[in-house]
Every structure is written in structure tokens, then in C-alpha cells.
Amino acid sequence: MSGPRAPGQRAPGPRVSVPGARGPVPAEGPVAAAGRGGPLVARPAVTELRLSAFAGHRSAAHALGPVTLFTGPSGSGKSTALRAYEALARLGAGDPLDEVFPDPAGCVPERARPDAQGRRGFRIGCTVDGPEGPVHLDLAVQAEPRLRIVGERLTGRGRTLLATALRDPGRSTVQAEWHTAGATPVTRAPFPDDLLGTALLPLRVAGKTRGQLEVLAAAEQVVIGLRSAFACDPRPERMRAPVPPGEGRLRRDCGNLAEVLHRTHTDCPRRHHRLAAVAGAGCAGPVTGVGVQELPEGTVRAVLERGGRPATPLGRLGDGELRYLALALTLLTGPGVLEMDRIAEVPDAMQSLTLLADGLDRGLDGRQAGELLRLATDIAADGHIRVAGAVGERTAGEARRTPGVTVVDLGG
DSSP: OOOOOOTTOOOOOOOOOOTTTTSOOOSOSSSEEEOTTSOEEEOOEEEEEEEEEETTEEEEEEEOOSEEEEEOSTTSSHHHHHHHHHHHHHHHTTOOHHHHOSSGGGGSOTTOOOOTTOOEEEEEEEEEESTTOOEEEEEEEEEESSOEEEEEEEEETTEEEEEEEOOOTTSSEEEEEEEOOSSSSEEEEEEETTSOHHHHHHHHOOOOSHHHHHHHHHHHHHHHHHHSEEEOOOOGGGTSSOBOOOSOOBOTTOTTHHHHHHHHTTTOHHHHHHHHHHHHHHSSSOOOEEEEEEOTTSOEEEEEEETTEEEEEGGGSOHHHHHHHHHHHHHHSOGGGBSSOOOTTSOGGGOOEEEEETTTTTTOOHHHHHHHHHHHHHHHTTSSEEEEEEOOHHHHHHHHTSTTEEEEEOOO
8 A cells, every 4th residue: 555645635546557458349338439540449437326325315326328417306316416426536536535525424314323333324336337348336435423434345247346344443444355366366455444445456456367457457447437527517706807827727616717718729729619609509699709818917818709899708798608608618628628637547539528517507598508408419429528417307308308318307
């Protein structure tokens, strides 16, 4: 195990040996992409979210397609489902448990009663499809009296590849055992109880036996699928003022949208041309382009170009227009332009970005929501982008009529 980490420091990224590289990669599967001059390769992607006992969810398993929208009345658990997905993504990236769940008691089902030792907790999991087939990850988290992972199971192809269990409550470790299939069928070692064991496997498994290689490939598939997520929650009140130019990586609140456009407006003219077309479909008045103005004080602001008319600074747009533009830009870009840990050691052909958007249609009118939905399905069709969001009933109604969209109704 590596040395101690500073607070908030992520665990080292996995040593990735591209999953499936040991043999031919099947073309079938939920996510596929054409390699450069080569056969189709499957990109790891989360295809099921399990909420066995999480807040208001019990024994729930939700299939996730290229575009998945959760809907239902207020309090039905739309935001909670996305919160569980984001939590798994952060754990897969190496974030410690207390940062991922700052209020763990709020994740415990309301009617859950403590056991004789005063322990309560919650259970979540997911399935990640890819070259190794479906690989399942399930977690049992103790929230009280102390936050810790008390059980983790990684399974694939009908075999338990990793299992952890709390053996000694007085220690900050769990006992882990993983499939080896060599002279010793199983390898055992202590793992920290505040980190995802699956994300640690590439650092701990030698990869010398066939069983170890199987474990590594499955773990790396799960880590890649989970880490490839970006939670986006555009805040119009933070998007109106000019901003200093910088590295141009879009933040979660999209408050630096102008900075990102300043960086990218010359990098990819085709993306900007498409963003202008999307802006014209969802913003009032004629739109001929999306531009950036450099101001005397050294800041930049984004504008909608109006042809022969004066440009409109984005600060003058309505809240819905700003959210619409920010979400559209996120769909049209990729990890290199988003404030997220890009998995540099994995080829682009093996990655797909999942946009997590709670309140995807918040503040949007019907036309804007429809245009954003069409853009999402169009972009998702090539396998590079996936979407998991929460929407109201009006948008869900249109989504049910849209091919390629999975609607999860939590209303009953």
C-alpha cells in the first residue's frame, strides 16, 4: 500500500492496461466506437445503478442507457439517485469516504434501525459494461457510529473477484481477498476502510496469473467507467460577470463559461459553429455566432453575435438561456475542456464521458428542453457522451417519445 495521503489528496490513478487488450474485443455491447482504421472497441460505461438501501430508495435497480432521465414528483428520489451515481464516480477516482459523504446519516434509509452495536448504514452499487462483459460493484457503507466501508464485492463472469469485510471494528481496515487462481487461489490483505478497494487493486495486484489478470481487467473497467463522469449544475448568477482568462476548464457551476469559450473559440471552429446553431435554436432573436470579447481591464466576456446587429453579452440573457447554453457546451465538448480528472493513460477510443445533470430542464422552456434533448441523443449516438439527468414531467413526456432515451419514472 502507498504511503499516507494529505487530506483531500486522491489515491494514485490506476496502472491501466487497457481492458480487453489480451484478446479480440467484441463489437457488441452497450457502448462501442470505431477505432482508427481498426475494429470496434467497447468503452466501459455504467449501465445499471443499484440503490439497495439508500435514503428513500429500497431494492431499486435502474438500467442506464446512453441518455437516461429520472422523473417523478418532488421527493421521489431523482436527485438522490444522481447523488449515488456521483458518489460512486468519486470513490472510483480515489476520493476518501468522508469527502464523498459529508452527511452520511442523510443517506441511511429513514426507517433503518441500528443493530445491537448501534450501527446503521446504506448500500449502493452499479454495473459497468465493457470488454470484460458486465462487471458488478456493490458497497455496504456504515454511517454510524463511524463512517466506513464495511463490505465491497466485485463480481464478473459469475465469479467473485474481490470481497472485503470488516473483521475488527477497532481497526481502520477491512480484510480484502481477491481471485488469484495460481498456486494460491485467493490472496488476502488489509485495505483501508475509507477508500474503494476496487480502485486500489491496480496498485496491489501483480498481474502474474490468469486470475490476477482477470481481476485487474475487471477492476480497471469499473474504474474507467466510474471516473468518466462530470456533474454539471450551471448557476446563471455566476455566469453573468466577465472573468479573467485562464486554463479554460469548465467548472461544475459553469461560472467560467466565458473563459472556456475564450480558450476554445479558435481551437475547434466546428464545435463553435455547432454551438452557434444550438444557441440560435434556444435563445431569443437571431444568432449568427457565439463570440468572446476581451475587455480593457484584462477580463473576457462571452457574447451572442447577431449578424449586422450589436452583439448581446451573455450577462444580459435570461437564466434559462444561460443554463441551456452551458449544458449544450458541455455536451459538445469533452474531458479535456471540463474540470475533471481525465484518464490520460487510457486511449480516447476506450473512454466515454457521462454528464450528470440534476434538474437538466430547470428554468428551460419547452423549446429549449426539446432542443437540448435532441442534442443529447444526437451526441450520445456515437458513444463518446452519455447523459444521466433528472427532469420534470413535461420534459419526460417528450423524452418518452424520443428514440434512444431511457426514462426512469420514480413516481410509483
